Amino acid sequence: MPAPVAVPAAPPAFEPFPYCGASLFAEGVRLSELADRFGTPLYVYSRAGLEAAWRAFDDALSGMPHQVCFAVKANSNLAVLDVLARLGSGFDIVSGGELERVLAAGGEAASVIFSGVGKSREEMEAGLEAGIRSFNVESVSELERLAEVAGGLGRVAPVALRVNPDVDPKTHPHIATGLKSSKFGIPIAQAREVYAMGARMRSLRMTGVGCHIGSQITTLDPFRDALGRVAALVDELAGDGIGITEVDVGGGLGIRYRDETPPSPAEYAAVVRNAFGGRPVTVHVEPGRAVCGNAGVLLARVEYLKGNGDARFAIVDAAMNDFIRPALYGGWSRILPCERRGGAGSAVYTVAGPVCESGDFLGRDRELDVEEGDPVAILSAGAYGFVMSSNYNSRPRAAEVMVDGERVHLVRRREQAAHLYALESRLPLPHGDA
């Protein structure tokens, strides 16, 4: 009898931001050094973290025709897109601006999917001119507009209908997208009718079907439900004479911010395989958060420690304009000192920023041993972090750096106040004024 083959233990998940001694690192670089060198607030990304997370999806889907299309909305920094484009990533975009970024970062138009409920004529033209892979169309009016725009350019637009499968993803209501009450997609019950309509339009090619049910989903059942419904639709369409060759299963896989236990990309891929394996289709998957969320941190520095009655505050120099997830979704991200102290000065703080709103906090009830001047890291900030930042309170947006082993690249310079009003002007002087 042959000796049993030892099954290697799963490798430990790659940790891009480990403590080594008292210091928190990004790969081979001390975060406190980055805070000193580039100032704070500062977003720091790990190239290896991005690559490992992207590859986890690509490997998990190996053996079936597929393309991982990173959802650009999660992090659109050119260097992030560049790292992923070099791995062969496609991209899921939702605006003409994201298309420009992808092309500027070296991404290929032929693997770009254009999602979103409100595409303008100009955006459709830009997608057609660039030669993108697919328009994910979300309404009959959009289908008609796309047919007209493509016809006007003498082109044929490749189309996937984004269907709304009416599945509850059990996530925060702001980021649930596949319920029939949401603005997204075409109700799955009407899809066959709309495909038939599209098939009659000569400037459209009905090649795909797509769905996306929400974000930060931490169980597999909503995916199973939704993909089962989409697979049934693909079969019905085949019966109608519409051969679907591409299935876009959306994004949405959650990550661990605190103590969540989301399925791994491999477990997720098994659900995809189960729904579509064996069918002659190419699967597109559009992860955003699961690729970049835990590959980025936001560094801030403690400005003041103060106590108001029983409440203690650590006022840091990053605020809701830099990272809005806590204020907007009740998002929770770990907050750690970049250099650990001994613990003797530990206290429980609300970590808040300088913006003039009580909703401006980054974390509540956090036990921290920090002093004024200490740099801290807000973890799991790589997705929906910088991209959702604003200039509220005329705060220049943070700088961004990418760490690659021991190398550090400044990938977005810090804004200056003058950038914020560069496009504005005062009124002309009144007539007669010198």
Ligand code: LLP
């Ligand atoms: N594809 C489509 C069509 C989407 O609408 C989204 C996200 C994704 C892919 C990527 O989903 P992910 O893999 O990142 O979950 N700002 C919110 C998240 C909004 C997500 C909207 N759609 C947050 O910070 O939680």
